[in-house]
Amino acid sequence: MPTPVYIAAGLKKSFSGNPFAQNYVLRGIDLTVQQGAVVGLLGQNGSGKSTLLKCSLGLLRPSAGQVTVLDEDGWDLSAEAKSRIGYVPQEVVSYPWMLARQVIEYTAAFYPRWNQPLVDELCRRWRLPLEERVAALSTGQLQTLGIVLALGHEPELLILDEPVASLDPVARRQFLRTLLEIVADRRRTVIFSTHITSDLERVATRVAMLRDGVIGLDGEMDELKDRVKRLHLAAAAPLPKDLAVPGALAVEIDGAEASITLANFDSSIVDQLRVAWNADVTVQDLNLEEMFIAVHEHCGGAAPSVANANNVKSAESDDSRNVPEIDCP
Amino acid sequence: MTPLAQRLHAVLSTYATRSRLVLGMIFVLLATIFLLINIPTSGVAEMILFPYLFYCLLWMSAWSNGISDQGRWQFAPARAAILPGYRAPHRMVLMGIYLIPVALVLVTSCMRGQSLPGAHTAVIAFLMTLTIAASTIPSGLILGTFFGYVAFSDYIGIDKIPQLLLDHPHEANVGGILVAIGCALIARRRIRTLSRLTEDDPEYVAPTWSEPGQAARTQQRGALQRTGETSTGPAACRQTIAAFDRWLNRARRWNRSRRILLPTIGEFAVLDAKTLALLMVVGLFLGPLGSFARSHDEPPPGIFPTLLEGVRGLAWFAALIAPPVTAIVAGNGLASRLKTMATERLLPLTRRTYVDSQLVAFAACAVGVWALLNAIAIGVGAFGPPEHGDSVFAASLVTYLGLSFACVIFNFGITAVLTVTSAEFAAIFLITGACGTADLVLLLLWLQGVPDFGWIPACIGALLAGGAGVLFIQHARVLWRERELG
Amino acid sequence: MxxxxxxxxxxxxxxxxxxxxxxxxxxxxxxxxxxxxxxxxxxxxxxxxxxxxxxxxxxxxxxxxxxxxxxxxxxxxxxxxxxxDRPAPKRRRAEFRDLLAAALHRGRQLGLDDDQIQAEVDDLLAAHDAATAEQTANR
Structure with missing residues (x-):
């Protein structure tokens, strides 16, 4: 039975000092990550990804709720817990006056377990100029240095805040390969934020989408792809504007045609729609990017009405698998 | 293009949002007016006015540096080259900021019916030009020149100049106005250069340091490589860096609590090494010059005594001024490391160990500078021979050292507490500036008036300041430990 | 291999x-x-x-x-x-059924009757089997 290495419970964060004008960046995050999981945190810019990760590591203090990391309070991590965590911030900051090699040696000196052969190998693979001053490194090289520093002590929990944002496609793929090697050891857990969905699709076993300070969509990657589908309807007659389908993430109607994104696809719904509207129905698989857009566009618009609900049978009724949480403000 | 008035308004409002600049302007105006009022030539009033003017001048230099910085900020990004009619109003505003104190001095001087408005204008124009061009001159040089000027103002015979000018008011005014115009032309040229900054200019680096983001970094790096700052430089610099590298290379073998001090000390050491080197150069030049000027009616007593006299003056001044200022800079040290702190706080250390070791490192820098400069000053006999007898001198020296040390602790503590919150720079500068001025007044009073005051008030003052400083440091420990880093 | x-x-x-x-x-x-x-x-x-x-x-x-x-x-x-050795998986049949359902619906819209649809399915099956047999023979 895997144990949770990371638990966020009712986590809220506001940057306003005024208790009467709280502007929450995080509005109640509940997230439990089991050992061995690779969790991709998706969200638009400003959705609170970095804030969530910083709250998890004791860089920010939660306004409410709690984060438990490796069985310790995230705000007050012990030295021992910190030696088991690796973190790559969005913007890697280091000492401009040191050589890259000196920064590595300096950091290594703090960790009781430091895998220097691994670090040497990574530096070689990523062509990190070790005898160069940090000030003269390019953004990509600096990011690489940050990643090397976070991997050197072989952390059990690796937290990456948009680790590949400033890497070129080749370097990004190399990083992904390294990440895959790391997670081949099933005791390792990785939480990383990104908005490059194609990277997530390769490595992540689980996806959590952050929207407006809450987890909007959360589930195993494969499960999400299995169940979030888009139906394209081509009916004989114009469809009503307020056509509603239970569990729909997004409904777009254009005359006799419609596309409906379902959070919880079931083949029976296709038959029902086909019969009800005398329509051609095709099912489209959605990749992560399309899901991401669907989640955001649905929540941005008006809530779907419940009219015409009697035309279609409830989609969840005969589904025993657990339903992905859809939480829209 | 939009009307000029509209663009001008937009530019002005940009500058008005920088409280540092606005507040600085007030200080500069106050300082210029003070400079015009005849300074009392003796007594306690002078003792108080001198440090005050010193801080006014520091403010002035910080302010015009700010203007230069802001100017580069406005002109360096690509938008300056792209936006239609961008440069003209920006240049006008910068020139306006430059001209205001100059015009003010001219008007005040005329209104007070003084006979040398032209000469006054020349002085202020010269000062303003110096400060507006400040960013192109190494700050150490400016500081050194300034220290040198203050230390040797008695010797250079500046007091002779006013009489000379007063004897020939017409020539002095015409000459002054000509000098002022020359200075204004230099300033205008400087502003024009600023407005045409391209990525090829080494100066282009400066404003982008504070601008986060990839593009800025790329530019910065390009400029860094162009200027070759990392690989070349004077041989002495390279040797210092090499020695520093050797020191760093050994650091891994240190114990953990010493290791965490490393980047802190390192950062400080690099900065201080540059400034100290420049100060030394300036001192070597100014020292003999000052002594020579002082003995203008006597034959020079020989090179060695002249040199020693100059060094003594410099050491006295440095020991008096530098430690309290360094303590303020060091107290700000933790705040200046906020960015690296986010990474460092995830090293396997407890928060308490981390914060304490950082505070210790910066406090060590402040105390170190205090100890070093005072040791030098005592070593070269800058505090004077034992006029009141050996025992009295020794006792007063010890009291002075205690007072001075207490000031260092107090300044360090209050700055460390103030900078925990990312509060307004200006407010912090004001408070620390006031503390610094108070320190200086206290120390000068003590140095000048040992026999009059006695030990008791000095000891009480030292105890109070030192005790408050310790309390502040204690409070800073807690505040920094609990501080968020986001 | x-x-x-x-x-x-x-x-x-x-x-x-x-x-x-x-x-x-x-x-x-x-x-x-x-x-x-x-x-x-x-x-x-x-x-x-x-x-x-x-x-x-x-x-x-x-x-x-x-x-x-x-x-x-x-x-x-x-x-x-x-x-x-392996049983026919129910799921694959269900999946095939879904594919066929869409085709049947389209057939109806095109106005085909039961016999015509049946005939097309038989034709396609025969052609597919023949192609597979040919491939195996060539190997």
Missing amino acids: AASVRFQIHPSSGVPIYRQIIDQVHALVAGGKLRPGDLLPSVRTVARAADVNPMTVSKAYSQLESAGVVERVRGQGMRVLAPA
Whole structure:
């Protein structure tokens, strides 16, 4: 039975000092990550990804709720817990006056377990100029240095805040390969934020989408792809504007045609729609990017009405698998 | 293009949002007016006015540096080259900021019916030009020149100049106005250069340091490589860096609590090494010059005594001024490391160990500078021979050292507490500036008036300041430990 | 030999990676490219070649094992089983049914009657079988 290495419970964060004008960046995050999981945190810019990760590591203090990391309070991590965590911030900051090699040696000196052969190998693979001053490194090289520093002590929990944002496609793929090697050891857990969905699709076993300070969509990657589908309807007659389908993430109607994104696809719904509207129905698989857009566009618009609900049978009724949480403000 | 008035308004409002600049302007105006009022030539009033003017001048230099910085900020990004009619109003505003104190001095001087408005204008124009061009001159040089000027103002015979000018008011005014115009032309040229900054200019680096983001970094790096700052430089610099590298290379073998001090000390050491080197150069030049000027009616007593006299003056001044200022800079040290702190706080250390070791490192820098400069000053006999007898001198020296040390602790503590919150720079500068001025007044009073005051008030003052400083440091420990880093 | 088998994995497709692998194994078996006794490439090989998480690959293999398409042989890997040994999976029939339902509906819209649809299905089946037989003969 895997144990949770990371638990966020009712986590809220506001940057306003005024208790009467709280502007929450995080509005109640509940997230439990089991050992061995690779969790991709998706969200638009400003959705609170970095804030969530910083709250998890004791860089920010939660306004409410709690984060438990490796069985310790995230705000007050012990030295021992910190030696088991690796973190790559969005913007890697280091000492401009040191050589890259000196920064590595300096950091290594703090960790009781430091895998220097691994670090040497990574530096070689990523062509990190070790005898160069940090000030003269390019953004990509600096990011690489940050990643090397976070991997050197072989952390059990690796937290990456948009680790590949400033890497070129080749370097990004190399990083992904390294990440895959790391997670081949099933005791390792990785939480990383990104908005490059194609990277997530390769490595992540689980996806959590952050929207407006809450987890909007959360589930195993494969499960999400299995169940979030888009139906394209081509009916004989114009469809009503307020056509509603239970569990729909997004409904777009254009005359006799419609596309409906379902959070919880079931083949029976296709038959029902086909019969009800005398329509051609095709099912489209959605990749992560399309899901991401669907989640955001649905929540941005008006809530779907419940009219015409009697035309279609409830989609969840005969589904025993657990339903992905859809939480829209 | 939009009307000029509209663009001008937009530019002005940009500058008005920088409280540092606005507040600085007030200080500069106050300082210029003070400079015009005849300074009392003796007594306690002078003792108080001198440090005050010193801080006014520091403010002035910080302010015009700010203007230069802001100017580069406005002109360096690509938008300056792209936006239609961008440069003209920006240049006008910068020139306006430059001209205001100059015009003010001219008007005040005329209104007070003084006979040398032209000469006054020349002085202020010269000062303003110096400060507006400040960013192109190494700050150490400016500081050194300034220290040198203050230390040797008695010797250079500046007091002779006013009489000379007063004897020939017409020539002095015409000459002054000509000098002022020359200075204004230099300033205008400087502003024009600023407005045409391209990525090829080494100066282009400066404003982008504070601008986060990839593009800025790329530019910065390009400029860094162009200027070759990392690989070349004077041989002495390279040797210092090499020695520093050797020191760093050994650091891994240190114990953990010493290791965490490393980047802190390192950062400080690099900065201080540059400034100290420049100060030394300036001192070597100014020292003999000052002594020579002082003995203008006597034959020079020989090179060695002249040199020693100059060094003594410099050491006295440095020991008096530098430690309290360094303590303020060091107290700000933790705040200046906020960015690296986010990474460092995830090293396997407890928060308490981390914060304490950082505070210790910066406090060590402040105390170190205090100890070093005072040791030098005592070593070269800058505090004077034992006029009141050996025992009295020794006792007063010890009291002075205690007072001075207490000031260092107090300044360090209050700055460390103030900078925990990312509060307004200006407010912090004001408070620390006031503390610094108070320190200086206290120390000068003590140095000048040992026999009059006695030990008791000095000891009480030292105890109070030192005790408050310790309390502040204690409070800073807690505040920094609990501080968020986001 | 199994080493020649390469999966075409598209991580950014809407079809989950594990399902892509399962479908391709089914197709390879049906097309005769994987025969009973052949070994599937190792999890590590597949994951490396496609730069995907090995967990996904092993998930696909486990599902193939429980569906009776392959069996786990200690020290060797996954071995393809003979078709007779495995029961017709209900799920695949259901999937086929869905595909057919859409086609039937379109047929009706085009105005075809029952017999015409039936005839087209028979024709297609005959043509497909003939093509498969030819392929096998050529091998």
